[in-house]
Amino acid sequence: MVLADRLGRPLASLRLSVTDRCNLRCRYCMPGDDYVWLPRASILSFEEADRLIGVFARLGVRKVRLTGGEPLLRQQLEHLVRLVASRREIADVALTTNGVLLARTAGRLREAGLHRVTVSLDTLKPERFRAFAKSERHADVLAGIAVARQAGFANLKLNTVVIRGFNDDELCDLIEYGRANEAEVRFIEYMDVGGATGWSTDLVVARREILGVLARKYGPAKPATGAKDPAAPADQFVLPDGTRFGIIASTTEPFCRTCDRARLTADGVFYRCLYAEDGLDLRAPLRAGASDEQLAAMITHRWRERTDRGAELRLAVPERGALYQLAALRADPHREMHTRGG
Ligand code: SAM
Ligand code: SF4
Ligand code: SF4
DSSP: OOOBOTTSOBOOEEEEEOOSOOSOOOTTTOOSSOOOOOOGGGSOOHHHHHHHHHHHHHTTOOEEEEESSOGGGSTTHHHHHHHHHTOTTOOEEEEEEOSTTHHHHHHHHHHHTOOEEEEEOOOSOHHHHHHHHOOSOHHHHHHHHHHHHHTTOOSEEEEEEEBTTTTTTOHHHHHHHHHHTTEEEEEEEOOOSTTOTTOBGGGBOOHHHHHHHHHHHHOOOEEOOSOOOTTOSOEEEEOTTSOEEEEEOTTTSOOGGGOOEEEEOTTOEEESSTTOSOOEEOHHHHHTTOOHHHHHHHHHHHHHTOOOOHHHHHHTOTTOBOSOOHHHHHHOGGGSHHHHOO
16 A cells, blocks of 8 residues: 555655765855764664665655765765665665765766766856865866766766856756766756755746746757656756756745655654654664564654645745754754755
């Protein structure tokens, strides 16, 4: 029997944040200078994470995405990939990474059974990257993309958060880069969640506007035909020359009604929504010796009660600003995007 929430949404995918640490400081995610980190002893071992994934899989999860923080900061992440990919129920194991460490890890991850990689790439300009992500390592990101392709990751995806006045003049260049590198660009609307303390509506470049910019150069994009997973966040489009790209309109046209995603933080707290105020700690019962059945019962109860529609509800907030300011994030680091996993 399918485990469904109060709005009839199944539990089908899991985003696992494997670490809250990051080697970049993207302004829309980690704009601060210092952070309250999760205590090291609280971080799940790969065996613990895999055991919880096994429990989620019993309840219907078929897709797992490893994220963070920066997941490649976890040493030997390929061990976790191998554990998860060898689970019969899990049909898809994917990774979202900033790409800085990808060149040196892609081969091992591929060999361990990782199916898909998404690399975040907001700009093609090293000086913008320096200003926006506080890093000199833009070339390493581009090298990571190249090596991932060579390692056999077909269908690479590139995530670009579009922010007015920062990178909205690079949309066509990113499309060209994606085409040249056989990678599909997915433009993401800037969201007000987690560490996005500088968020405001005027910085959001909406899907309609993105389509307008691309149409002026390439002609109008058409929605892609073919089977689409209704729960997939990106809407797929095709340019007149056949180039495919995606738009994740998470801010102006949220897709909560079909959201089948659970989130698990690196310290084992289960969230039902990116915006959820509270999570359920699974680490404590896991370490106290709870059985798989007991853990499954806790998750089941929690999912059955789920009514979350975080991004949709935010649409109704008048004079909306960032969801949290720094003090609120410091009070509970689980509210951070880099803790909860994007
Ligand atoms: N560090 C990895 C990376 O950057 O790909 C994985 C974690 S990151 C939190 C996951 C995704 O969330 C990235 O593609 C990032 O661009 C996106 N993200 C972070 N903050 C965001 C925001 N305020 N609005 C929209 N997307 C955001
Ligand atoms: Fe940037 Fe990802 Fe790190 Fe956030 S977690 S600061 S999006 S690289
Ligand atoms: Fe799912 Fe929450 Fe995002 Fe809506 S805001 S799509 S319910 S995670």
